[in-house]
Amino acid sequence: MTSHTSAPLAAIAIRQVEKNTGASRVALGQIEALRQLGYQVVILAEKGDAERVAQAGAQLKKLWRWPFKGAFRRFWFNRRVQAWCQRHHPQLLVSHGDVVSPDVVFLHNCVHLAQSRIHGTHLPPHHEVAAMHDFILNSPNQATIAVNSKMMGDELQQRYQIPATRIKVNYPGYDAAQFNLDTAQQLREPQREQLGLLPHQQLVGLITSGNFKKRNVDGFIRIASEVVKQAADADKIRFLVVGKDDAAPYQKQCEEAGLQQHFIWLTPQNNVEALYAALDLFVLPAHIEEFGCVALEAMACGTPVLLSSWVGASEILKNHDSSLVLSDDNEQQWASRINDILNTPTRVAQGHALATLATQYSHQHQYDKLKALFQSLINH
Known part of the structure; x- marks a missing residue:
């Protein structure tokens, strides 16, 4: 040179x-x-x-x-x-x-x-x-x-x-120009309509680039089964999985659990901020995630998150609200916490507080x- x-x-x-x-x-x-x-x-x-x-x-x-x-x-x-x-x-x-x-x-x-x-x-x-x-x-x-x-x-x-x-x-x-409250609020309803959601339905999502084994998608399905069992109105709850991986074995797991009508499966999207906006709760029960930018991006969009303690981004939450961080292997606890968050009247305010927290990590x-x-x- x-x-x-x-x-x-x-x-x-x-x-x-x-x-x-x-x-x-x-x-x-x-x-x-x-x-x-x-x-x-x-x-x-x-x-x-x-x-x-x-x-x-x-x-x-x-x-x-x-x-x-x-x-x-x-x-x-x-x-x-x-x-x-x-x-x-x-x-x-x-x-x-x-x-x-x-x-x-x-x-x-x-x-x-x-x-x-x-x-x-x-x-x-x-x-x-x-x-x-x-x-x-x-x-x-x-x-x-x-x-x-x-x-x-x-x-x-x-x-x-x-x-x-x-x-x-x-x-x-994270890119604050792409992931922010104002953009998310504009995109929420159009994206929910595109996903076929009814106004009263609530969406819980696991969004990742791929590697469903690492991100514990099979555990997410088991958690979803518990959520449906515990929910007062199971018909209003839907689950979204986004990522590049072979979804077939996981879709089969859903069918065997009788959950196929509750699940939406997508490959990675360019406008991922619209998917975060469509969610009522983002979850990542990963076995390990060295950081997890998806969690930070979801927070920036004002979406409440629930993370495994083995997700690096959970470190940001521990001093803010430790109830949003769980062990990755207690599915009943995850289901109970998911239902609590979906039913709390302060869920939107909780999401806005997380968006404010996320700005420190733009x-x-x-x-x-x-x-x-x-x-x-x-x-x-």
Whole structure:
């Protein structure tokens, strides 16, 4: 790379920055924060959208990708990044969990904990993501480890004996222009009509990008069965599941439970804010969710939420209203709490209070915190 500026160089290493994933959005957001601090920024990736990266204000440098799957592919990427850094000497190397960095590593998932929580087993010895994370987190340097939630930070402290002083909780933010009370109030009735809901019916929803096993959709169906049993008027309650996954086994579970008429199934929608608006209650009984931007987005739309204690976003709620956070495995308790929320006369006010709480975690607020984190690394 030939520099045309005297500005210091920062490199962001992430294997892919082309899809609309949470990690890609975070990496693209980091470009602006680094540029505001005076850096020229290069994205080091195996796959990437050069135009999108350029629009964000950085240069994309594609590194040759090892063609075969497995742990070695990730270690190969790390080698290529280290070789590039030896040639170009960036003053700051930002890793997204795929390379060793002496400065900062942003981790987006806890693969060991997820395997235990979802499947009750340990990962195989050569699992590619786990092997790379183990390599990075057992490295002898003193890099800052940025995590999505305190839950993630606690897991890393326990598993890798990383001092708490090295771990920084960096909650993802949400787009306040897309997710807000005014927009939700305008979209609510049209979206409910589109879903075929009658005015008196109440909608409880689990909205996610996918991976129904991780998000405990089967548990959600069992909870729904209990809700219907406990409800004074079960006919008025409907349930919505949104996500990209094979819904067939879950739909069969609904049929076997006699719930098919209560459920609506959708694949991910571009106007997800309209779906949040249509809900009377958002629930996420996930076995584990390192943060859960969907919960924050729902809150911003003024929709009451009920979250598993294994959802990172629940940390935002614990000091606000701990009754909105439950253990993921007590289905009767979930059903009772859902019916209580649906029937409380203060439900709308509760949603508005959550919308106010969510504003503290908008993209702008989190961007300011990200800049402060990078500034602390520069000053270190």
